[in-house]
Amino acid sequence: MLLSYKARNHKGELVTGQLEAFSESVAISQLREKELTPIKVEIMVGATLKQEKMTKIPSQNGRVEIRDMMFFCINLSNMVSAGIPLLGSLNIISMQMNNPYLGAVIGYVGKLVSEGTSFSDSLGKFPKVFSRLFVNMIRLGEMSGTLEKVLKTLAIYMEQQENLRQKIHGALIYPTILVVAGTGVILLILTFVMPQFVTIFQKSGVALPAATQLMYNIGTWMKRFWFLPLGAGVLLVFGVKMFLKTKTGRNFWHRLLLKLPLFGPVTIDILVARFSRTLGTLMDHGVPLLQSLNILEDVIDNVVFEEIVQTVRLSAEKGEGLHKPLMNRQEFPKDVVYMISVGEQSGQIGPMLNKVADFYESKVEFAIKGLLVYIEPIFICFMAVVVGIMLASVILPMFDLVKTIQQ
Numbered sequence: 237m238l239l240s241y242k243a244r245n246h247k248g249e250l251v252t253g254q255l256e257a258f259s260e261s262v263a264i265s266q267l268r269e270k271e272l273t274p275i276k277v278e279i280m281v282g283a284t285l286k287q288e289k290m291t292k293i294p295s296q297n298g299r300v301e302i303r304d305m306m307f308f309c310i311n312l313s314n315m316v317s318a319g320i321p322l323l324g325s326l327n328i329i330s331m332q333m334n335n336p337y338l339g340a341v342i343g344y345v346g347k348l349v350s351e352g353t354s355f356s357d358s359l360g361k362f363p364k365v366f367s368r369l370f371v372n373m374i375r376l377g378e379m380s381g382t383l384e385k386v387l388k389t390l391a392i393y394m395e396q397q398e399n400l401r402q403k404i405h406g407a408l409i410y411p412t413i414l415v416v417a418g419t420g421v422i423l424l425i426l427t428f429v430m431p432q433f434v435t436i437f438q439k440s441g442v443a444l445p446a447a448t449q450l451m452y453n454i455g456t457w458m459k460r461f462w463f464l465p466l467g468a469g470v471l472l473v474f475g476v477k478m479f480l481k482t483k484t485g486r487n488f489w490h491r492l493l494l495k496l497p498l499f500g501p502v503t504i505d506i507l508v509a510r511f512s513r514t515l516g517t518l519m520d521h522g523v524p525l526l527q528s529l530n531i532l533e534d535v536i537d538n539v540v541f542e543e544i545v546q547t548v549r550l551s552a553e554k555g556e557g558l559h560k561p562l563m564n565r566q567e568f569p570k571d572v573v574y575m576i577s578v579g580e581q582s583g584q585i586g587p588m589l590n591k592v593a594d595f596y597e598s599k600v601e602f603a604i605k606g607l608l609v610y611i612e613p614i615f616i617c618f619m620a621v622v623v624g625i626m627l628a629s630v631i632l633p634m635f636d637l638v639k640t641i642q643q
Contacts, residue, residue, distance in 0.1 A: 243272040250275075253633050255324075267320045276469065297338030300365050308333070308392050309464040313387035320381075323349055342363055354378060362575050365511055369514065376521055386521060393517050395462045400509065400597055407604040417564045426455035437633045448629040453514065490539045498610060502603045504567055507541050509596035512572070516589030525552050540567060558585070572596075 241263065243251050251272060255263055308329060315325035333339035341362050348358035356375035357361035359366040359466045370390060377386030392483075434452045437444060444452065458465065479485035493503045514535050518528035529549040533542050544565055551561040558576040563567045572592055579588025 239277055241267060241278075242276040243267050243274045245273075246271055247576065269321055291391070298341070298343075300335060300338050300396065302394050304335040304338050305370075306394050306398075308338065309387045309391035309394070313384050313391070315416070316387070317384045322355060325487075331436070332453060338365065350532055357381075368534050369518070372523060372527065373521060376523055380522065382521075388642070389517060389521065393513065396513060397510075400506070400600065403601050404506070404604060407608060410457060410608065411615065414612070414615050414619070417616070418622075421619075422622060423458070423624070425623070426451060428456045430630065431459075433630050433633070442633050445629065445632050447625070448633055451626060451629045458571050487539050493538075494540055498568075498607055502600060502607060504599045505596050505603060507536065507538050508568065508572060509593050509600060510534060511541060512596065513593035514591045516586050520586035520590065525558075528557075544568070 240254050243253065244252055255266060261278050264274045267277070267510050297326075311329050311332070312325055316322065320328075323346055326342055326349065328347060330343035333342065345355070345361075346359040348361065349355055355373075356371050360371045373390055374383070377383035384388045430448075430451050434444065434448065437448075469517055470589065482487050482556055494500050496503075511532065514532050515528055518531060519525065523531070524548060529545055529552065533545045533549075536542055536545060542566065544562070545560045547565075548558055552558065557580050559573050559580060562573045562576065575588055575592050579585040579607070582588075
């Protein structure tokens, strides 16, 4: 909330102004940190509503984008490095956030910090906003006095993950447009073009070939009962989503993804890059290996790789290192296993994992471009065959119509 104050500096001069704080006691502490002696601190008119919003516990159902989190990390890092106290920094950032939900969360985190809760424990109250990786990295920064550095690392990590995600999504835009446009053309031919020609053929007494009659019947049925395929499609999508939320469905889908032709190798490369980047970032900042692996298991988001992480953790508990359990896993390329082995022997496992991540993130980008080289012509050929069959079912009766006219 916004407060006005009167205070005296070290020369005894009267100083007045305004500041953002969660309470009057916090404002007094901030003034004393600035070497000012408070005389009067009071809430400004209209600030009560802001205070209620900042002190009310936000729900756990808000949406937070990676860009919002990057903005939070970068701004907080800059403020902390500029010497602004953590509480004051949180107070200011909560007011600056474009995402009102994240702003409310940061405001409440600041309230908890002002009450004596550690910054990392306060963030941990919102697991859907701040991941285990995020909270543990912040805790490490608090303990080691390197909060500014950790925040910058988290911002870079999130930027790298977001860049990879954007490349994948960007590569899927063109195939998606082709699917939507192709489906629209097929529906247009079935429901509009085909009935027009069939009406002409029927009036002329031309017998319809089987293919033409079938297409006509499909188009007529779709025009009359359009809500049935639409409803079936919605139910199918909903059913698939519900199935994938189950343990069985998640297990089936994640294993299938790794075995699909063309897509399987790319998926493996993405997961190897995520595995390497996350573990490398954690170990670079001194997070113990076993704790890093526990965090990694939550981040990896694939049941097969979660099993790999569990196996690696068991091996690490026995003192056998990382590379040995990976040698027998076909999902991990041999070059990755070798580089991890070299990193362990040299004591540079963190930097080595980050190098692996750099290489595989670049490999994913080229692999996606290579996929498009195959997907686009395959889909275009498929659409050409479908549209060709439809056009043939229209053109064939026209020959009979021409013969009838000539007679």
